[in-house]
Amino acid sequence: MDNLHIDQHISQQFNSDLEHLRTHLLELGGMVEAQVVDAVKAIETADGNLAERVLQTEQEVDRREIALDRECTLILARRQPAASDLRLVLMVTKTTHDLERMGDEADKIAKMAIAINEDGGASPRGYVELRHIATNVIKMVNACLDAFARYDVAQAIKVVRDDALVDMEYRTALRELITYMMEDPRSITRVMNILWALRALERIGDHARNIAENVIYMVHGLDVRHIPIAEIENRLAAQIKNL
């Protein structure tokens, strides 16, 4: 099933309720994605103003999180959705939560950017790793939202797989940063800031993976949390064969 046909209910109002839900989630997703991109840019360019803007967006993200939860509650109460409609609504409540948490992590990165800025600008230590991981994580964020918008399970699986890579890169970067700090203890404060930012990026990657898993659940009704990627692919293949 590549399309959930949310525009085909007998009730036009239900069609429009679900369409709004989808649009509002994508809007929130776009907002959080921009937060992540800006936070990374702020840390790379030690741009305190940009970092402040990231922090300000947080309030709007929180407001939208609450509004989306309310929409889901109303749909559950008034429509008692079933099957793919139910899975869509459940997916939206969970994804809203993941997006809000991503926004929180972007805030942490922005705060590190402010700290680095106040500390006297950029230090080259750890930037290569940060840039590399950030590029991959931002791609994941974009891809998981895209997978939701297009009900694209193949793309969702790619995000799950990419998360494992990011986790590995994070561990490698961690080791390198520890080496820097051991070599030059005066750099500890700065490198720690980069390290916290890396940690936040790694968490953002985890949330992107959660969203991708939610997409798989929404499209195929298959709960793939806490399952190795090879097993996910086996189960999906078995399910598609049965249809």
Next chain:
Amino acid sequence: MTTKRETTVGTPFVETPKLAVRDVNVFYGTKQAVFAVNLDIAKNQVIAMIGPSGCGKSTFLRCLNRMNDTIESCRVEGSIKLDGMDIYESKLDVVPLRARIGMVFQKPNPFPKSIFDNVAYGPKIHGLAGRRADLEEIVETSLRRAGLWDEVKDRLASPGTGLSGGQQQRLCIARSIAISPEVILMDEPCSALDPIATAKIEELIAELSQNFTIAIVTHSMQQAARVSDRTAYFHLGKLIEVNETQKVFTNPDHELTEAYITGRIG
């Protein structure tokens, strides 16, 4: 959503069926109403039959205790076995059959008799109670199991038709369980009842399913989701899908089931 499939998807068969239905076709005159249905109804479980109006679910339900025999033009093909016994065998007497497979209808239809006599009627004609005391015990037990005893114990002699709609329906359920059937068929038992009375009947279904096999036809999908263990979806006389109820309502296998339960144009 236009995929055509001839066989029922999901799990229509179980290991120990109470009722085993094979290749059942039902005709009204020349018009075929039910097409090649294969389905097992598991012992002490609740199975819900859902589907749009005219999909054959009520016709199918009525085959299960030969209620269609009363309709002149109706013809049933195939086999339906109750614990391995063919219920359409020509020599079979339908009266004891219907004692084993009871039925509750859409509109409560108590006899124009007292509450006591409504429940006592079945046991009397089937000779289940020799003495008055036995009969009284059956009536009390049945009314208790139907959750009606406390409301009527002081007025057993008043007419059954004087009760409220929900009470009447529970009286009919008490009447059907008084003769200890093995299977209870319910044809939209709550469609004429308010939400409170409906909730009471649903609670009753859950309790009864511990001792009885129940097949229920309902137009309320929420009701099917609430009360049944398995759900069968009928569409244009065909049995499209049978699955565990939790599967049907979260992730059905067939597009037509999905379209129906989510209120889409099928």
